[in-house]
Amino acid sequence: MRITNKSMNINLLRNLNQGLKRYDRLSEQLVSGRKVHRPSDSPATISNIMDLNSSLIETEQYLRGAADAQSWLESTDSALDSLTNVLHRLRDIITMGANDTQDDAARFALAQEAEQLFDSIIQLGNSTHGSKYIFAGQLTTVKPFVRESDDPNSAEYFNVIYQGGYRTATGDLTKVEFEVSTNSYLTVNVADAEKVNDVVEEKLFTPILNLIKDVRENLINNNVTDLSNQNLGELEQTLDRVLRHRADVGARMARADLAEERLQDLRLNFNKLLKNVQGVDYAETIMQLKNEEHIYRTALSVGARILQPSLVDFLR
């Protein structure tokens, strides 16, 4: 083949250009830390990257969900803990009141303490997490426990109405659920109420409130037998129920913990995968860059040599 100066020129320029293109690509990868920049760089990988990216963001969302669930459950647990303490104190009151050595004045004082306990139970029932009532089921913005009357002298002062969510045959407004991984939900609250024959029956706080009301009346009326025979037994029952709920909450906290750990592992995995798929292997890429640089320099110096001499230089 006949070679002309122009074709050598074109060849050299093309080689230099291609070398620069590869050089540019590698430096772009190094600067951005990513192997793929446009869909056409690798269509299959792009799809993969977008999927992994979505999964990563989703996992992070679930992590926040698990953390939120954890804090809800902690609030519930601490309220139930206080509830247990109140019940222990109530047992002391009942035992002391049932003691024959107590006189009327002492029993009246105990009755007054029972009233205080009544107040704190209502307060616990109306505990909030942020601005939400945690024992009201899905009706988180409605104060669940309200006295029928605010007048201490009224007979209805010790009647408490439950206004939170309840179960019916057709629907359930008691459960607050968070999604903690794909299609997996965790109930974060405690609410136990059911509507039977048009009457809403709350099964956690109301029995306790009724018990305290009963104890108070028995104390005022010196009804020692009822205190020891009936109230003490009822107390143990309610205490059992509270403890059952606490155990349940504890189990769910463990589940939230587990979910959180699993999600953290998952996040790590997705990050690793994403790095593998789109991340640059720096050592390798820098080696390649050095290599390209070398090739480019060589091409330049070769060009400088072959383009310069021609017969013209040697004619006198």
Added chain:
Amino acid sequence: MRTSFTGIEIARRALQAQQRSLDIVGHNVANANTPGYSRQVAVHTSSQPYPIPQFTHNPSVGMVGTGVEIGQITRMRDQFVEMRLRQESHNLGYWQTLKDGLTQVELIFNEPSEHGIHQALNKFWDSLSELSRNPESDANRTVVLQTAEALAESIRHVRSQLGKQRDNMNTIAEIKVSEINTIAQQIADLNKQISKVVVAGYQANDLLDKRDELLQQLSQITNIEVVESESQQITVSISGATLVDRTRTYALETAKNFDLGYERVEVIWQGSNAPVHVTSGELYGVLVFRDGTDNFPGVQGYIEQLNEWTANFINTVNEIHRQGYDLDSNPGQDFFVVDVLGGTPDSVTKEHDPSLLIRVNITDPNQIAASNELHNGEVVRGNGNIALQLASLRHTPYQPDQPKLSDSFNAIIAGLGVRAMEANVMVENGIALGDHLEKLRESISGVNLDEEMADMIKFQHAYNAAARIMTAMDEALDTIINRMGAVGR
């Protein structure tokens, strides 16, 4: 008898021929870098000899030479390589146009990045997840509205950029058409000049080079067929319809039409309004890239794909959202709407151009219907089931037999990537093949300076030698004229 001045005549012809050859070397060197220039070679032939006049006829003595003349100035050109180059260049022109366009579409979609639709969609799902955990929260509701607005904005942005790109193709088509017309006119003019030169019996080397270069430029824009007719004039046609017939041209023009629902510039023959069947080259690339074909989507195809996806997205979100109740206990309204003539359709189709017209319908955070329960006629505020159901669209398709929304969006991007990669590869291949042909042409038609210098020395020496012969003849004549017959003077 030999005349006295024969030798001078031979030397004169030699001097002229070598000088002319040196001129051609000079012309070659001068045009070493002229695009489309073909090396010229002076073909030396010995001039007409004559028989030696003799007393007796003796043919074995042979004939007497009369020196040299330049028989022809040849243009070094391989017409077959030229034709291959033209074919390759309209192919390359086509793919280059598609490649440039697709690269732009990739930039418009801007995936994968932190600013594309995909990411905006993820943020929208995220905000709904948050809302499902805090459905009462005004802050979370506001965030949902903001992310929805951002998503709608990025969809609209991509769509309007694609639309602009589609409309740009019209402008480019117009420019290409006027380029074709200009080149066609230039070819016709050259045809005229060439025929004059050829008819007079000369070689129109440089004019032919110019015309070949114009054909090369023209073939980059459109597919052409070239037929040579009398006096080296050519006829150029596009898919069988004549563009240049020797010295006459038939111009192209553009006409606008809206029959596919958007402005399209069509290429027609001036006067007859018949469409021009372009099948390759940049012009074809522009038209294909604008409208798409059966197996290539084109910008319009990507707009339609985006529209289809957006319509599906809007309908799905609305259908779920309508099942809920907002904070005022009203049933959920449409979350996203598309404003078309005569209101907002209940069910959005891709014909509504939803990606351009998508708008967040809900303006008040309280209107987000996160809850799916009423209690005594009042919305259950702590219920985030609808928000949850919406957020779960990120991992679960709404219709079991359909892909999830993010997957169908990814499919658009992956498809785009495959197309763009194909175009990149075709362009690389085309450039490689073109380079090869270019080298081939250069090896035939290119100017090698060393060769020219060697020729120059050759002709220079021949010139010097001819001059010496002239001197020798001069001295011989000097002897005859000035010294002979001077006896006894």
